[in-house]
Amino acid sequence: MSRGRLRPVDLARGHGLSTQAIRNYEEAGILPRADRTPHGYRVYTHLHALALRAFAALAPAHGHQTATAIMRAVNQDAIEEALTVIDESHAQLLKDRRTLAAVEKALRDLVPSGLPTPPESGMTFVGPLARQLGIRPATLRKWEKAGLIHPRRDPRTGYRVYTPADVRDVQLAHQLRRGGYLLNQISPLLAQVRSAGGVAPLEATLSDWRSRLTMRGLSMLTGASELQAYLRERDAGDPPNT
The missing domain is CATH 1.10.1660.10 (Multidrug-efflux Transporter Regulator; Chain: A; Domain 2)
Incomplete structure (x- = not known):
């Protein structure tokens, strides 16, 4: 990953996004504020690339809206708020697992x-x-x-x-x-x-439900790892502009 200046297209290309999406992510607080050249062009850095990687990993784990809330809080240095949002998302996954288990038990008991x-x-x-x-x-x-x-x-x-x-x-x-x-x-x-x-045709639905919960759990692990990498790099040097 380049540690020099990055253009919006440099960030966008690696994630299949448009340059407008990158600008939208910055406006939404998903990415920290970028510096500007004297001519007004945005200048991104490797920290922005790490933030984008973190968001891309968090979105399938927690959903786009929740991932946005996490990154916005992190970029505002509201770490406790970000962790609370993550905890709530984990609690919802646990609730969903228990709901699935109850449904499966109820169907078995029929x-x-x-x-x-x-x-x-x-x-x-x-x-x-x-x-x-x-x-x-x-x-x-x-x-x-x-x-x-x-x-x-x-x-x-x-x-x-x-x-x-x-x-x-x-x-x-x-x-x-x-x-x-x-x-x-x-x-x-x-x-x-x-x-x-x-009841019988629901077996495939329940299996798909179980698979999606498993994928969410695994995605949460990946999202946590990428977010930690972003925070570690950000805290090791000068904080991104906010």
Whole structure:
């Protein structure tokens, strides 16, 4: 890496960016302020190149907005603020991992329904379903009101009736509620189960989710390394202009 003067194009070329993007990054605080020539041209240095490398590594780990906040704080010498943002991002990744684990456990715990169902209709009613799960019928009605389940009404009696798909949704909601999840957190998952046509097609989705979480974790390691390299070099010499 050249330790002399660098043009915007020198920084842009190595990252597949435009020179305008480099100027935008400087304006956003991702890069420290550049000196200007007497004619007004920006002059970048190897420290700007390291800052750009750090941002490029942080973005896939934390997202563009969060990576911008980290670099802006660092370039304003607000290190504690930058570390807090990083900590919050790590905490979110841990939360996402726990959510995935809870979803996978809930899906594993789903068993083929042994619930008493009228053989002629393949449906069950609120009382037997509630007893099977050890919950109150009022809980099922609450879940219905919250939009988690959508039982139909028997046209002759007006009673709620639950299809096998409804029973599956109730079982999954029950497992997630036992895991401490709120109704508004459960609803999107049930919608995904319905759109996938059942639990089995979600295996690929869960595998992809797990892979993306792993990649985020590994990217965080790379981002931390590049950010440390930038900070070490910056603190070893004259600080960049701010």
